[in-house]
Amino acid sequence: MTRPLKLHPDRLFPADPATRAIARSLYAGVRDLPIISPHGHTDPAWFAADALFSDPASLLIVPDHYVFRMLMSQGVPLDALGVPTVYGSATEADPRAIWRLFADNYHLFRGTPSRMWLDWVFAEIFGLDVILERATADHYFDTIDAALKTDAFRPRALFERFGIELIATTESPLDSLEHHRTIRESDWSGRVVTAYRPDPVVDPEAAGFAANVRTFCAAAGEDAGRWDGYLAAHRFHRARFREAGATSTDHGHPSAATANLSEADAAALYARVMAGSGAADAELFRAQLLTEMARMSIDDGMVMQLHPAVYRSHNVAVLARFGRDKGGDIPLQGEFVHALKPLLDLFGNDPRLTLILFTLDEDVYSRELAPLAGHYPALRLGPPWWFHDSPEGMRRFRERTTETAGFYNSVGFNDDTRAFLSIPARHDVARRMDCAWLAQLVAEHRLPEDEAHEVARALAYDLAKAAYKL
């Protein structure tokens, strides 16, 4: 006996009928707005080559750390899910076997956003109308596999079908940006831009840091032996990224620390980290670089994003066998008030700078982030990120930030994903949750309904475009 898969039209809306009716009306006004995806990790090669995706497992399971972290937590080995090892040794190579294992364990995702996104993908993209479980695994695999072999499921066709107005990918300055060039020079009109993520040449604790910096400086024709050469190389690569459409930079640091060193102290610190000094120097160098990036942003107009405080690759055995980004990243405590002060002392009041702050520590929403963004003109609040990109995470974000920072110090939604097919589902969840939150304000007579309609549109579309200068 199969069970029907049906997405309820009122999903995520308030249960109270009067409030639900307001949410429905607000959502009707934003449901079909184009998608602006100003920060994420899709592969620009997809849109450059426009090749067919190979099979259901390699598209939906093998690259998705949200999926395999949950399966692994219940004892499913990553090898059995086809996750490649760092040695290139064999793991499960049969996509149907991987799919069946996933289907057998699909109940593990009950109550999670992954379940909501995946069900949306199955129903809306592939037209599946029964729930995924052991009995329907092969039906799912065959339906999805057949669809993926058709032109309608090529990356560019899906981009258009999803109503994406613009998508930003994220590249390191060591990237040639060749795929972005191919996209720009093609006759396709889809807007795919890059973002400047310099962590491999900013974080002295990144693998191959000194060699990365030498490559980075050489490509810019600058002397890696000098601090001013290193800074000039950043200016060179930022200009190269802007030519590829970038309007933003992104910084994934272990903390939000910033610093304001004298030129001589910064130059001496640069020499020390290039020679391989310790953790304290590394933290100070990253801190100084955030300030340097802010200074350059004021000159070239690029918006800064800070994604701090994650303990990357916490599971040492998974790191050793499978490498980074395998679901073993765990949030750390956040601290922004002291950490950002050196940068804010210099640039916090400068309207030419936009610094968008993200956190995985919800404790700082009301205590630190909303008061900071509700004061400094340079600061904005990024949407609930990663573990909190979820209905409850979105509700908590609005509850804890709105009264102090308002709606207009937030920047709309980021899907921040590699999972291309889930992008419309993620934006839809954000639109529904924002409408649900606004409906509550309207029902309690805290906001007139016509203004709620304006805010709903801003949160779904206008604020992202404005904050990211798109």
Ligand SMILES: [Zn+2]
């Ligand atoms: Zn990201």
